[in-house]
Amino acid sequence: MAESFKYNNQKGTGGELHQSPENAKQMMTTAQGCPVKDDQNSLKIGSRGPTLLEDHILREKIFHFDHERIPERVVHARGYGAHGYFETYDAYSDLTCADLFQRKGEQTPVFVRFSTVAGNMGSPDLARDVRGFAVKFYTKEGNWDLVGNNIPVFFIQDAMKFPDLVHAAKQEPDRGFPQAQTAHDNFWDFTSLTPESIHMLMWAMSDRAIPRSFRFMEGFGVHTFKFINSSNEEKYVKFHWKPKSGLQSVVWNEALKINGADPDFHRRDLWNAIDAGDYPEWELGVQVFDQRFADKFKFDVFDSTKLIPEEDVPVQKIGKLVLNKMVDNFFAETEQVAFCTQNIVPGIDFTPDPLLQGRNFSYLDTQTKRLGGPNFTHIPINAPRCPMRHFQQDGHMAMHNPKGRVNYEPNSWDRDENNPRACATRGYQSSSQPVEGDKLRYRSKTFADHYSQAIQFYNSQTQVEQRHIKDAFIFELSKVQTPAIRERVVSHLMNVDESLAKGVAQGLGIPSLPEKAETAMPPQTDLKISDALSIQKNNPNSFKGRKLGILCCDNADDEVLNRIIEDLRKEGAMYEVVAPTVYGITTKAGKRIDGHQQIDGGPSVLYDAVAVVLSEEHAKNVVSIPEAKDFVADAHMHNKFIIYNEAAMPLIREANLEDKMDAGYLLVESSQTAPLIKKLRPLRYWER
Numbered sequence: 001m002a003e004s005f006k007y008n009n010q011k012g013t014g015g016e017l018h019q020s021p022e023n024a025k026q027m028m029t030t031a032q033g034c035p036v037k038d039d040q041n042s043l044k045i046g047s048r049g050p051t052l053l054e055d056h057i058l059r060e061k062i063f064h065f066d067h068e069r070i071p072e073r074v075v076h077a078r079g080y081g082a083h084g085y086f087e088t089y090d091a092y093s094d095l096t097c098a099d100l101f102q103r104k105g106e107q108t109p110v111f112v113r114f115s116t117v118a119g120n121m122g123s124p125d126l127a128r129d130v131r132g133f134a135v136k137f138y139t140k141e142g143n144w145d146l147v148g149n150n151i152p153v154f155f156i157q158d159a160m161k162f163p164d165l166v167h168a169a170k171q172e173p174d175r176g177f178p179q180a181q182t183a184h185d186n187f188w189d190f191t192s193l194t195p196e197s198i199h200m201l202m203w204a205m206s207d208r209a210i211p212r213s214f215r216f217m218e219g220f221g222v223h224t225f226k227f228i229n230s231s232n233e234e235k236y237v238k239f240h241w242k243p244k245s246g247l248q249s250v251v252w253n254e255a256l257k258i259n260g261a262d263p264d265f266h267r268r269d270l271w272n273a274i275d276a277g278d279y280p281e282w283e284l285g286v287q288v289f290d291q292r293f294a295d296k297f298k299f300d301v302f303d304s305t306k307l308i309p310e311e312d313v314p315v316q317k318i319g320k321l322v323l324n325k326m327v328d329n330f331f332a333e334t335e336q337v338a339f340c341t342q343n344i345v346p347g348i349d350f351t352p353d354p355l356l357q358g359r360n361f362s363y364l365d366t367q368t369k370r371l372g373g374p375n376f377t378h379i380p381i382n383a384p385r386c387p388m389r390h391f392q393q394d395g396h397m398a399m400h401n402p403k404g405r406v407n408y409e410p411n412s413w414d415r416d417e418n419n420p421r422a423c424a425t426r427g428y429q430s431s432s433q434p435v436e437g438d439k440l441r442y443r444s445k446t447f448a449d450h451y452s453q454a455i456q457f458y459n460s461q462t463q464v465e466q467r468h469i470k471d472a473f474i475f476e477l478s479k480v481q482t483p484a485i486r487e488r489v490v491s492h493l494m495n496v497d498e499s500l501a502k503g504v505a506q507g508l509g510i511p512s513l514p515e516k517a518e519t520a521m522p523p524q525t526d527l528k529i530s531d532a533l534s535i536q537k538n539n540p541n542s543f544k545g546r547k548l549g550i551l552c553c554d555n556a557d558d559e560v561l562n563r564i565i566e567d568l569r570k571e572g573a574m575y576e577v578v579a580p581t582v583y584g585i586t587t588k589a590g591k592r593i594d595g596h597q598q599i600d601g602g603p604s605v606l607y608d609a610v611a612v613v614l615s616e617e618h619a620k621n622v623v624s625i626p627e628a629k630d631f632v633a634d635a636h637m638h639n640k641f642i643i644y645n646e647a648a649m650p651l652i653r654e655a656n657l658e659d660k661m662d663a664g665y666l667l668v669e670s671s672q673t674a675p676l677i678k679k680l681r682p683l684r685y686w687e688r
């Protein structure tokens with residue numbers, strides 16, 4: 001209520017507020033401001049009806065409700081946003097004249113939206129999918145939207161193919177399923193007929209596609225852009241977001257279970273972290289290179305199915321992004337935010353990458369449709385936070401309406417010396433790019449090498465990561481009903497790595513290996529291993545920002561619990577108490593601890609590591625709960641560290657794990673003083 005009155009009172013909307021704020025808090029009104037006496041009962045004849053058409057209050061309420069939905073995004077429908085700021089580390093005028101990079105330490109407000117791609121709005125967070133990583137910078141010279149993903153390459157090379165890709169990936173049109181997954185015939189049919197997608201498929205089948213948290217994933221601008229400085233010198237640039245808390249993913253079996261236990265896992269995680277004041281941070285990195293590098297690089301830098309290894313062009317960190325405020329209203333901000341790749345600022349420019357060129361058309365078009373007209377820039381989340389002056393006018397829901405007579409340029413009415421008033425010094429100027437050629441529909445030969453970087457990616461993974469990729473192919477293709485499609489995918493894998501192809505074929509029960517898929521050019525097998533492509537090789541070695549699930553029961557030892565909790569606090573980590581009931585437990589010393597989760601609702605998949613702290617008196621009650629057994633069995637299967645006390649042994653035994661206990665099991669006793677949480681820093685015990 002208070003909000004809506006504030007809105008009515010905004011300048012330029014025309015209305016003055018007549019009620020006092022105290023009144024406003026108490027009184028319900030219609031959207032027209034008419035006080036409502038009874039908001040709970042419709043107007044009827046007699047006490048049992050029928051209801052009268054005359055009831056304008058009922059009609060207005062229901063009518064507005066009927067119109068609450070706007071079309072969800074055709075891709076990236078499920079997303080979650082937060083506010084924050086970007087701080088530039090230094091002045092980078094040598095690289096670009098973009099205003100936000102000119103003054104060391106300057107902060108620019110941002111809004112970021114993370115998303116999955118294929119699923120509809122209500123789909124689960126841990127689908128195997130690419131994640132969107134879209135950032136809107138509200139700079140002093142207009143909005144700059146860096147609309148990226150958490151994977152540095154893409155499935156296709158030309159925007160013309162995007163509708164086909166998306167149709168094939170989303171639910172099949174006749175049956176309307178499967179939802180939020182690529183594990184079906186249409187997706188693998190399309191991609192296996194589109195060899196340019198193989199590099200991206202390797203990423204999509206890797207753990208990159210099942211991040212533990214938005215906070216622990218990288219972001220990439222994907223395309224090559226241009227930086228232009230004030231002397232009009234141009235350089236190419238690729239953008240990277242590096243999470244300060246390091247990279248981390250879950251394992252697939254865990255993802256499947258998280259989707260059931262908490263379909264909102266990622267959004268809840270971001271909400272909780274920001275709510276707790278543990279603000280996630282990323283550094284903005286740039287790979288800057290010139291035409292000479294582009295000419296000698298083995299791939300076309302305008303081909304979005306290729307990346308430039310960090311070992312070839314190092315990532316220079318030029319600033320940091322901090323997310324420190326959740327939205328006040330999900331619809332107003334996260335749903336209505338309209339990212340547009342064509343929103344760039346002086347000092348940044350596009351390249352001819354055919355995917356980027358197509359996007360620059362698509363995003364403006366999609367926002368106009370989605371938000372109902374061209375005035376979506378008037379919605380507060382989309383409005384630039386710098387002065388604006390243009391003569392676009394009218395249209396649906398126009399909120400900023402110029403006063404006076406002047407609505408064209410040049411004119412004789414504005415007593416402005418600069419009329420027309422385009423700004424020659426700061427105005428946006430496209431870089432000059434000499435172009436000539438015939439008009440044709442054509443794919444450049446420089447885009448023809450589809451396998452080399454897929455090989456490089458696979459070779460750069462750890463053994464565990466390679467196994468995960470193999471298992472992911474087997475899982476996905478086992479959902480494909482047409483054997484020929486499964487075999488066609490394996491024939492592409494033959495060009496990537498024969499042992500991978502063999503493993504996948506075995507997992508699918510394919511009796512004999514198919515021939516290698518035909519290639520447009522022979523793959524280069526000598527590309528250097530790039531450690532930056534692996535998640536596990538870049539372990540943050542910290543439990544900061546991670547969460548421990550503590551399964552405990554009545555009479556649990558206070559000293560043990562206190563020690564664990566104090567250790568976690570020092571590390572900057574979080575915890576949840578999982579108890580037989582959500583009421584919680586009473587410790588040995590008689591202290592009440594509230595439960596965050598009841599065992600059934602708090603399976604170990606929700607945590608980065610677990611602790612099982614039981615008491616001799618009550619362990620048997622816990623052992624009798626089947627979900628408690630799953631709690632430790634899953635933690636074991638998912639390579640998690642398991643902190644336990646002696647009294648927890650009956651549960652470990654019940655889960656048949658006593659013989660399998662390894663160095664990933666960490667005994668805790670009240671007398672121990674050595675720091676325990678440090679041992680969780682590798683995040684998983686992969687040796688298991």
Ligand code: HDE
Pocket residue numbers: 073074075076079113114115131132133134147148149154158159160162220221222223304337338339354355356358359362363364366367
């Ligand atoms: Fe998008 N994409 N895309 N995309 N994309 C959209 O815009 C499109 C591509 C990305 O959180 C749509 O508002 C085309 C690459 C993100 O609101 C639409 C092509 C990358 C988001 C659209 C691509 C992205 C979108 C759908 C091929 C990574 C969500 C709704 C040429 C670099 C932004 C909307 C948010 C959203 C079109 C390919 C990232 C239809 C035509 C490559 C993060 O305009």
